Amino acid sequence: MPKHEIIISADVPEADDGLCSFLRRVVRAALEAEGVDVPCEVNVLVTGDEGIHQVNLDMRGVDAPTDVLSFPMFDLRPGDKPSREDADPATGLVPLGDMCISLERARAQAGEYGHSGRRELAYLAVHSVLHLLGYDHLDEGPMKARMREREEAVMDSLDLPREK
Numbered sequence: 001m002p003k004h005e006i007i008i009s010a011d012v013p014e015a016d017d018g019l020c021s022f023l024r025r026v027v028r029a030a031l032e033a034e035g036v037d038v039p040c041e042v043n044v045l046v047t048g049d050e051g052i053h054q055v056n057l058d059m060r061g062v063d064a065p066t067d068v069l070s071f072p073m074f075d076l077r078p079g080d081k082p083s084r085e086d087a088d089p090a091t092g093l094v095p096l097g098d099m100c101i102s103l104e105r106a107r108a109q110a111g112e113y114g115h116s117g118r119r120e121l122a123y124l125a126v127h128s129v130l131h132l133l134g135y136d137h138l139d140e141g142p143m144k145a146r147m148r149e150r151e152e153a154v155m156d157s158l159d160l161p162r163e164k
Contacts, residue, residue, distance in 0.1 A: 002039040004028050005093055010046040012103055019046070019103075019121075026122045026158060030129035033154045038084050041093040042132065044125070045100040052102040067105040068124040072097040076134030078146060099128035119160045126154045 006024040008015075027042055045055070053065040060069070073095050074082060082094040101124050110120035130147055137144040155161055 002037055004031055004036075004039055005041045005091075006044065007041065008044045008046060011051055012046060012048050014103055015046040022118070023101075023121070023125055026125045027129055029158050030126045030154045033157055034081070034130070034133055034150070036081050036133070038082055038087065039093050040082060040096040041088075041091065042096050042129070043098040045098070046103055047100060048104040049102050052100055052105070055100050065102060065105060067102055067109060068128050069100040070097065070128040070131035071099070072132045072134070074134075076132075078130075078133070078135045078143075078150075080134055097132040099125070099132070101125065101128070115162070119155070122158060122160050123151065123155060126151050 004027070006027045008020045008023055010020070023044055023046070027044065031040060031042075045051070047055070049065040052067075052069065053063075055069060056062045056064060056066055059071065074086065074097075076082070082096060084094075086094045088095055101121065103121070106120045106124055107117045110117040113120065127147075130150055135143075135147040135150065137147045152162065
């Protein structure tokens with residue numbers, strides 16, 4: 001199994017070592033579930049609504065907070081995998097991309113959806129990894145259905161299924 005480097009930075013005090021360790025495990029599980037067999041680097045920023053609002057404005061021109069943002073390094077299609085040729089020669093890692101998660105929004109959504117904050121945080125991280133790997137949900141048809149199916153498969157593998 002490849003050794004992925006999951007780099008987590010945080011600007012909110014709630015993002016302690018336990019939360020960061022949990023996020024690393026979730027990101028690795030999503031990469032493994034998608035069959036990514038080359039070592040990748042993923043950068044994760046854990047922030048609040050104010051922080052993600054600023055990133056959304058700076059990077060996308062959207063003047064609003066959101067739950068998660070994904071910035072893929074490659075233009076992959078669902079099912080495609082990064083290759084060794086994409087690796088940074090200095091590190092041997094494929095720089096898969098960056099994600100930004102609002103911990104504040106994750107907690108609020110957990111309450112709205114009636115499940116744990118841990119499940120919502122994991123879901124947002126899995127969702128973002130899938131975006132980094134080319135999945136999208138812009139349509140209400142097959143693309144979205146395929147992404148949702150993969151999200152739930154990863155969540156089940158983490159023993160964090162959707163509450164019934």
